Amino acid sequence: MSDLNKPLKAGYTRVFLIEGRARGDHQPEYMYQLKMTGITQPFGDVTKIEIPDPDKYGAFIEVDRIRGSSERATTSLVGRYAATIKSKLLRIARSGCAVDVQCHMGECEDPSDFNSFEKAAIFEDVLVTNYSTEDVGALASDERSKIDETAEISATEIYEVVPLSFSVKAGDLVTNEILDVIIADTASCGNCESESDGCEKFYAITSNAGGSPGTPPDVVFSRDKGVTWYAHDIDSLAADPSAIAKVGENIVVVSNSTDSLHYADVADIANGVDPAFAEVTTGFVAAGSPNDIWSVGRKAFIVGDWGYIYHTDDPTSGVEVLDAGVLTSSDFRAVHAIDEYNALAVGDSGVAVLTSNKTDWALLTKPTTDDLICCHMVDESVFWVGSSTGSLYYTTDGGVTWTAKTLPGTSPSRIEDVEFPNMSIGYCSADVNSKARLYRTFDGGYSWTVLPEGIASLPVADSINAIATCSSDVDLVLGGGLADDASDGIIMVGRA
Secondary structure: OOHHHOOOOOOOEEEEEEEOOOOOOOOOEEEOOEEEOOOEOOOOOEEEEEEEOOOOOOOEEEEEEEEOOOOOEEEEEEEEOOOOOOOHHHHHHHHOOOEEEEEEEOOOOOOOOOOOOOEEEEEEEEEEEEEEEOOOOOOOHHHOOOOEEEEEEEEEEEEEEOOOEEEEEOOOOOOOOEEEEEEOOOOEOOOOOOOEOOOOOEEEEEOOOOOOOOOOOEEEEEOOOOOOOEEEEOOOOOOOOOEEEEEOOEEEEEEOOOOEEEEEEHHHHHOOOOOOOEEEOOOOOHHHOEEEEEEOOOOEEEEEHHHEEEEEOOOOOOOEEEEEOOOOOOOEEEEEEOOOOOEEEEEHHHOEEEEOOOOOEEEOOOOOOOOEEEEEEOOOOOEEEEEOOOOEEEEOOOOOOOEEEOOOOOOOOEEEEEEOOOOOOEEEEEEEOOEEEEEEEOOOOOOOEEOOOOOOOOOOEEEEEEEEEOOOOOOEEEEEEEEOOOOOEEEEEEEO
């Protein structure tokens, strides 16, 4: 029988508990004395919509349906009720605070090693809904027996993760270094848009070819999760792009070299038409040349040199200045936002700024005086940043204090990018001994493991400049950078 169809057997699972939920400072606890019972996840009942059958009295035909809302996932944790110590399950139930629970599965791995498993089921935002024990007393000798305790739990979300494998994509199209990548998609059953699980559409930008005459940089893209790839010139740009985002119905590329953005309609790119990119300079200031862009649907934040921060809700008309280098004169290198109001930007000399209303920005405590070149907001208070000298930092209090996180193995010389598709799963790209290395965390950044897991190897590259992830499929990471020949670009995809 193929391993792909190998059934899970009872007894080959172990439970881990993360009090306070997955976070950089919350260590998973190995609850080897607990078992997990069956998992239930209701996805909504279906109600028929009928009309009378035009051809038969007393008959009706179904013309549509109404899908009910999904409910929380449920299961139970069962263990032996202790005779001399207090029950952890009862304490968690009484606290009313959310935890995360993970059920790790495997045969040949060390069950106590949190990062070693064949598959894990992750329950996020878990609450105990009921606590009970078996009979704790006996009236006769034949009633003497062990006593189990049970915590029934309810989770906001449940999903599975497995080890990843990596492959190089679009090799014949990528002849120049990849500077940025994104996954920009929406889940659809095909009623209004093309069918997608929400993680199908990949976009990357290359450096320009240079030379005389030079050729424009490319947007390289896939609409089937990396199976097939295409490339189009960014024909309005004769220099290197800096970053890419999907803003509304447009693919938008910003360039530090031209003090501008360049946009094309997504539909033109998707339909195989060679799109005509248009350049927009409106709103950009020469001193604040743009370096990065992050989209939140139809709006986007842009950061640039000399502390400039911009915003756009219509890239075809340009940008507005949110901060004209008032807070800092340092160059911003990266920006990330969780919605149209909450955004984080980082840059040279360890500068980091934050907004909770889009308009007003505040300086945060510097995690380092080294240049910060990447950042990610997990939520309103948990952020991750990476430096040009190979240090990774996180904060759990909105940037008041920062903690350095050591990555496994040889220390990196540079952190290129960091992304978290949800609170538990995160990815990091770094340079180690002049080669690219990728890491993944399953516990919100408390521990990290070198990718790929197991005996497989990562495609060799000089650097992975940018990574992209997708909340609908946390077992997916897209990376782009410089191939190991120091000239060609490389796109790699890691997936289950």
